[in-house]
Amino acid sequence: MNVFVFPGQGSQFPGMGKELYSNSKSAKKLFDKADKILGFSLSKIMFEGTDEDLKRTKVTQPAIFVHSIAKLREFDPKIKPDFVAGHSLGEFSALVANGTINFDDGLKLVSARANAMQKACENNRGTMAAILGLDDKTIINECEKFNKYVVAANLNCPGQVVISGEFEAIKEICILFNNMGAKRSIQLSVSGAFHSELMGDAKKELKEYINSIEFHEPICPIFQNVTGNGVIDKNEIKKNLIDQMVSPVKWSDSVVNMINLGAKNFTEIGPGKVLCGLIRKINREVHVESAQ
Numbered sequence: 129m130n131v132f133v134f135p136g137q138g139s140q141f142p143g144m145g146k147e148l149y150s151n152s153k154s155a156k157k158l159f160d161k162a163d164k165i166l167g168f169s170l171s172k173i174m175f176e177g178t179d180e181d182l183k184r185t186k187v188t189q190p191a192i193f194v195h196s197i198a199k200l201r202e203f204d205p206k207i208k209p210d211f212v213a214g215h216s217l218g219e220f221s222a223l224v225a226n227g228t229i230n231f232d233d234g235l236k237l238v239s240a241r242a243n244a245m246q247k248a249c250e251n252n253r254g255t256m257a258a259i260l261g262l263d264d265k266t267i268i269n270e271c272e273k274f275n276k277y278v279v280a281a282n283l284n285c286p287g288q289v290v291i292s293g294e295f296e297a298i299k300e301i302c303i304l305f306n307n308m309g310a311k312r313s314i315q316l317s318v319s320g321a322f323h324s325e326l327m328g329d330a331k332k333e334l335k336e337y338i339n340s341i342e343f344h345e346p347i348c349p350i351f352q353n354v355t356g357n358g359v360i361d362k363n364e365i366k367k368n369l370i371d372q373m374v375s376p377v378k379w380s381d382s383v384v385n386m387i388n389l390g391a392k393n394f395t396e397i398g399p400g401k402v403l404c405g406l407i408r409k410i411n412r413e414v415h416v417e418s419a420q
Contacts, residue, residue: 134218139400196398254321261311281323356381
């Protein structure tokens with residue numbers, strides 16, 4: 129069984145998509161269309177912008193989405209997915225891949241999401257950190273007991289959890305985790321506390337936008353971040369997409385559940401190879417490749 133997986137924020141890089149734009153008529157058409165929909169030249173920032181330009185949430189998210197769909201359109205049309213999944217932002221690319229939403233609506237949604245998150249970041253200052261070498265349960269329990277607001281936000285693979293919360297809380301709990309035997313605690317260069325209640329305002333804003341977009345019956349299940357389970361009901365997909373804003377990304381559960389249902393071939397479609405690395409850490413026996 130074939131699985132298409134799509135990356136999230138953090139996989140961007142300067143010059144992303146430039147080669148695609150030069151070598152593919154359909155990719156060029158897609159990038160030009162995206163610039164028109166967004167009302168600014170996203171492609172120019174992707175091709176010529178600096179690392180800092182690409183780190184701005186309102187640029188990062190549409191850039192990764194457009195790059196992923198351009199790659200998807202170039203992929204062998206004879207290979208169809210049995211399942212799809214995306215890491216955080218990548219869920220929107222996955223929903224285009226399984227026919228739940230079209231490219232235009234997907235880009236508008238991603239842009240609305242990015243702007244809502246940017247606003248929430250400015251109103252509720254927070255950050256994130258990756259904790260390496262401790263088990264999920266230990267991290268979740270310590271976050272729940274901690275006297276300041278901090279949560280487990282991304283359960284990526286065994287031994288890698290990203291936490292999210294208030295600045296001081298992240299700083300202090302990282303020291304605690306290091307004392308408990310974590311291999312490393314790495315504060316991430318992000319603009320806010322994603323996948324936590326500090327994104328509550330963004331969730332409300334996105335809910336209105338999602339409910340205004342037409343969702344279609346998917347051609348195959350999407351394994352969503354909020355539950356880690358496969359979903360084909362379009363109303364449930366909408367609900368999970370909204371809840372994702374303030375809920376942990378259960379990536380490890382999603383991958384394990386797909387493998388238990390017969391998934392053998394995973395293809396990462398989009399910039400970077402982050403998900404390939406995570407899937408290999410979850411299960412070394414499945415075939416993993418990048419279509420970038």
